[in-house]
Amino acid sequence: MTVDRLLPTDDARDLIDLTRAIADKTMTPIVDSYECARTYPAEVFAALGEAGLLGLPYPEDVGGGGQPYEVYLQVIEEIAARWAAVAVAVSVHSLSCHPLFVFGTDEQRLRWLPDMVGGTRIGAYSLSEPQAGSDAAALQCRARRVDDADPAAGYLISGTKAWITHGGVADFYTLFARTGEGSKGISCFLVPADADNLSFGPPEDKMGLHAVPTASAFYDQTPLAAHRRIGDEGQGLQIAFSALDSGRLGIAAVAVGLAQSALDAAVAYAHERTTFGRAIIDHQGLGFLLADMAAAVDSARATYLDAARRRDAGVPYSRNASVAKLIATDAAMKVTTDAVQVLGGNGYIRDYRVERLMREAKITQIFEGTNQIQRLVIARSL
Template sequence: MAVDRLLPTQEAHDLIDLVRDIADKELAPIVEQHEKAETYPEGLFATLGEAGLLGLPYPEEHGGGGQPYEVYLQVLEEFAARWAAVAVALSVHGLSCHPMAAFGTPEQQERWLPRMLSGELVGGYSLSEPQAGSDAAALTCKAEKTTGGYRITGTKAWITHGGVVDFYALFARTGEGSRGVSCFLAPGQAEGLSFGKPEEKMGLHAIPTVTANWDGAVLDADRLIGSEGDGLPIAFSALDSGRLGIAAVATGLAQSALDAAVDYAHERSAFGKKIIDHQGLGFLLADMAAAVDSARATYLDAARRRDAGREYGRQASVAKLVATDAAMKVTTDAVQVLGGYGYTRDFPVERFMREAKIMQIFEGTNQIQRLVISRKLAR
């Protein structure tokens, strides 16, 4: 079911129509094939880049789409409604462009940003480590200064699109303490960089998640973004936007689960009438619809604050928390609506339920979101 969207301009309506057309033609026909076989959709991101869909929220002067964040997030939601793994990778690419777009020098931006925003270069975000997930200040991957650059040594973990993309927003330690982390634009392939076997995940099978091993790879000095020690503020400023991306993806996933459940409830009959006409099931579907609508309203509120230049960090955490919890509940309820069929791989709701779980974990677990929200309230 196409969502009836309230968009700010006719241009935004036209963009959503384009996205729906591309998603229906390029994503929907191949999602089950790639998710079941756990194969990467070669060429898909190039197609999306050629359509101008990989740099939508960034300035036009650098090759971006110049779209408000509230429009960009609804684009992500539309993609997620067809293929959550691809939508997550799109959100991560946008997250990976943020350090260069917000903190790069004019010379760095001129050199790299147009290729990043056009999708010629697709990016990944490399912050987490095996022992430093939610506690980003505990990372140990080192960037040691050399003549003309930095030598990177250490292990990074949980990299979405890792081993496939062209660049990483890489965070490594150049000093001690929370002010000892720096941000780099790292190449996707380099001597001294290798990747582990892709994680065997519960869901999002078509996009690899890997560990990266940096064994003395050298980066040129001009790949440092910002100043030494600016890494954690850069990372956290990007994560507020990234949390909104995941909120939008979770909402799209939940919308698809709701649509599948409603369609099935219209087709299936029991005790002489369609099961949607049984009050118990009808109320369950109503609660699912309320959860999806609430998730969408919550992320849009945060996005509009961001677009207006207002503080939105707490609202981003609220949106991520509300939308991903909603996705977990709605997808679980969709399986319940379909009964035994919902537990089989013949219907997509089984996949939706598996995909929803990770939404509560990455870009900061929902427990971390509660911590962020409570601390902001305490201030």
């Protein structure tokens, strides 16, 4: 079912139509085979970049699309309805550009940002570590100055980063590493993929999102020029958390796209499948289940759009982003589970996409801050 959207401009409506056309042409025909074979869809990201869909929330004067978050997130949702792994990677790429755009110097932005938001270079966000996930202040990867007396001498990076979406295939990594002690001893860096002494582990064997790798990165005295530090030393957690509010909205939109896809599949099946001489959608017990699924999708979409509109208006939205991420991802898990139930035994086999959607929905409750962390953020705001 095509989602009936309330969009702010005709240009936004055209952008959604363009996204649907590209997604239906480049993603829908291959998503199942690529996910099954764990094949990286390089051609899909090339098509999205060429169409200008990889830098939508950034201004046109730096190579972006100049779109409000309200519109950008609905583009993410449309992509997720076809291919969640690609939508997650697009959201993470946008997240990875945020520190440079907001905290970088004019010279840094001019040097790197056009290629990043213009879609020719794909980024990854490198915050988590094997023992530092939700507790970002506990990270141990260290950036040591080559010469304390010469700030221009640069850094040597040592340590391990984990759970990197696009790990091993991205063109750049927004890295958070320790330059001092405590929560104010973390700094942000922009690391090129071809940096010396930087290597990656094999892709994690995940429950879902198989086509886009998630991997660990290993820094072994990796040299990094001083001009690749973003912001001041010790500003890293502030930078990381400012980006995460936006990233949580991206994951909320992905979750809604997943849920909408599962709802569509369940409704279509319920119209086609008959029992006792009637389509199963005409049985009240199943009709009410589908109604609850539809209400959950609509409610989740409303929460992320509310947070996005607050972001676009320049007013505080951190709590709203956490609410959106919590509501949307919990809804995705429930709706995809219920879709499997609607399809019965067929829902449990891989011939039907709801099985994949259910596996993919689970991770949305975990990354960009677990839903327990979102509850903590919301509780602290009360």
